[in-house]
Amino acid sequence: MAEPTSIAMAQGSSCWGCFQSLIDIHLNLATVLPMLDIKYWQCVADFKLKDLEGYPDKSITVGLYEGVARTEEDIHLLKTMREKCEILIAFGSCSCFGGIPCLANFSTLEECLDVKFRNNKTVKDGEVPTENLPKIAPVVVPNSTIVDFEIYLPGCPPTSKLILTALTALLTGKEIELAPHTVCHYCDRERKETPLTEILRPFEGIADPDRCLLEQGYICVGSATWGLCEGQCVNHGATCRGCFGPPPPITTDQGAAAISMFGSMAPLEPEYLAEKVLDPLGCFWRFTYPTSHLGGIRIKREEAKTK
Amino acid sequence: MTTVEKTEVQTKKEWEPQIVAFCCNWCSYAGADLAGTSRIQYPPNARIIRVNCTGRISPEFILASLEMGADGVLISGCHPGDCHYSSGNLKLRARLAIMKMALEQAGVHPDRVRLQWASASEAQIFADGVTTIVEQVKALGPLRSEWK
Ligand code: SF4
Ligand code: SF4
Numbered sequence: 001m002a003e004p005t006s007i008a009m010a011q012g013s014s015c016w017g018c019f020q021s022l023i024d025i026h027l028n029l030a031t032v033l034p035m036l037d038i039k040y041w042q043c044v045a046d047f048k049l050k051d052l053e054g055y056p057d058k059s060i061t062v063g064l065y066e067g068v069a070r071t072e073e074d075i076h077l078l079k080t081m082r083e084k085c086e087i088l089i090a091f092g093s094c095s096c097f098g099g100i101p102c103l104a105n106f107s108t109l110e111e112c113l114d115v116k117f118r119n120n121k122t123v124k125d126g127e128v129p130t131e132n133l134p135k136i137a138p139v140v141v142p143n144s145t146i147v148d149f150e151i152y153l154p155g156c157p158p159t160s161k162l163i164l165t166a167l168t169a170l171l172t173g174k175e176i177e178l179a180p181h182t183v184c185h186y187c188d189r190e191r192k193e194t195p196l197t198e199i200l201r202p203f204e205g206i207a208d209p210d211r212c213l214l215e216q217g218y219i220c221v222g223s224a225t226w227g228l229c230e231g232q233c234v235n236h237g238a239t240c241r242g243c244f245g246p247p248p249p250i251t252t253d254q255g256a257a258a259i260s261m262f263g264s265m266a267p268l269e270p271e272y273l274a275e276k277v278l279d280p281l282g283c284f285w286r287f288t289y290p291t292s293h294l295g296g297i298r299i300k301r302e303e304a305k306t307k
Numbered sequence: 308m309t310t311v312e313k314t315e316v317q318t319k320k321e322w323e324p325q326i327v328a329f330c331c332n333w334c335s336y337a338g339a340d341l342a343g344t345s346r347i348q349y350p351p352n353a354r355i356i357r358v359n360c361t362g363r364i365s366p367e368f369i370l371a372s373l374e375m376g377a378d379g380v381l382i383s384g385c386h387p388g389d390c391h392y393s394s395g396n397l398k399l400r401a402r403l404a405i406m407k408m409a410l411e412q413a414g415v416h417p418d419r420v421r422l423q424w425a426s427a428s429e430a431q432i433f434a435d436g437v438t439t440i441v442e443q444v445k446a447l448g449p450l451r452s453e454w455k
């Protein structure tokens with residue numbers, strides 16, 4: 001058998017869901033693990049940050065970075081990963097586009113600290129902890145503005161199947177081939193190209209299991225989303241919330257594309273739309289706010305404050 | 308003169324907003340043309356971009372304009388019912404309704420974007436619309452001023 005490939009796996013600010021999805025390849029781990037020489041993996045292998053810092057530059061073949069870089073410690077970890085790894089992978093939608101942790105960019109840092117610490121409903125006289133903790137950045141920026149990545153593997157989380165496909169290709173020196181289709185391509189529901197007559201919240205009415213959810217009035221952003229998940233939500237009765245980000249080239253504005261499609265399907269009165277679509281930012285940019293135009297404006301604004 | 312000094316001198320001049328105006332080929336673009344040939348006076352701040360129908364305008368166009376430095380965006384199309392492609396303008400109107408809410412959520416004043424209907428013969432309505440958006444945006448100041 002070929003020499004195992006050296007790999008480092010790092011977690012920034014995130015939920016561990018992507019690494020969980022990696023572990024969820026279950027029995028296939030038996031095939032993949034012997035091919036790996038793990039050099040760093042917080043919580044799983046007993047290496048410390050100083051071990052990672054001690055490796056020679058570019059001495060690790062593959063690096064996976066999960067999450068965003070919100071704290072000074074995250075930023076340092078991300079840069080260290082870049083120094084030590086030859087191929088650095090933005091692992092998951094947090095790492096590719098900002099993802100769920102970047103919903104924090106809807107609010108200022110002070111507002112976040114209020115909710116989390118000062119006025120937290122489950123504590124009395126809450127205060128912001130300071131001891132032994134890294135500093136928090138005023139606004140989260142996309143990881144790609146801090147370091148360059150060779151590969152982006154989106155998904156919240158990327159499916160186990162996708163991870164297995166990508167890792168096996170990478171470890172055997174083959175090219176990672178990913179189909180460029182959107183979620184609609186994999187959706188089994190029938191589309192009749194009829195415009196929406198009403199907008200429904202997910203809990204309203206009973207959806208026809210065989211028809212396009214968007215056409216029935218449920219906001220589905222499948223048409224603006226990369227279908228690497230093969231449409232797992234829409235084929236199980238739930239709308240697509242866009243967790244794989246925009247299709248290739250993945251730098252486009254997913255929310256803008258989703259609203260474009262939505263307007264084409266729902267040419268309704270503006271007053272009605274304003275009443276029914278309650279949180280457009282969270283609805284159309286849930287996973288990609290920092291890499292979008294509006295998110296970019298927001299970041300510039302927060303950064304201007306600190307200058 | 309260094310660049311820093313240059314910008315200082317420039318900011319002392321009265322600030323003029325930069326407006327991107329998307330005009331439908333079948334109505335407002337001709338309306339804008341008529342405004343010109345009729346010598347109707349209106350502010351010179353708008354840079355007109357012709358689109359085949361307002362239905363062609365993706366939110367991406369508007370958001371990219373703002374992110375790239377425009378202070379306001381004007382969209383001028385056929386009256387509802389008059390769209391050359393029957394309902395492109397209604398589609399754009401729906402997109403814009405959602406986008407304006409998103410703009411507000413992201414901390415950008417929704418008055419920076421204006422939608423108007425102006426036919427090929429309504430040169431005055433077109434010109435008045437440009438005046439309105441320029442005044443609206445002037446009252447708000449440069450987009451960057453909202454960042455403080
Ligand atoms: S992409 Fe999703 S699953 Fe992965 S770390 Fe971020 S929030 Fe968790
Ligand atoms: S919009 Fe959603 S429900 Fe409709 S076809 Fe696309 S993925 Fe399926």
Ligand code: SF4
Pocket residue numbers: 156183222225226227229230231232233234239240241242243244245
């Ligand atoms: S259907 Fe949409 S929300 Fe569900 S996993 Fe796929 S991309 Fe994510």
Ligand code: FES
Pocket residue numbers: 331332333334359360361362384385389390391392393394395396
């Ligand atoms: S053709 Fe003018 S708005 Fe559609």
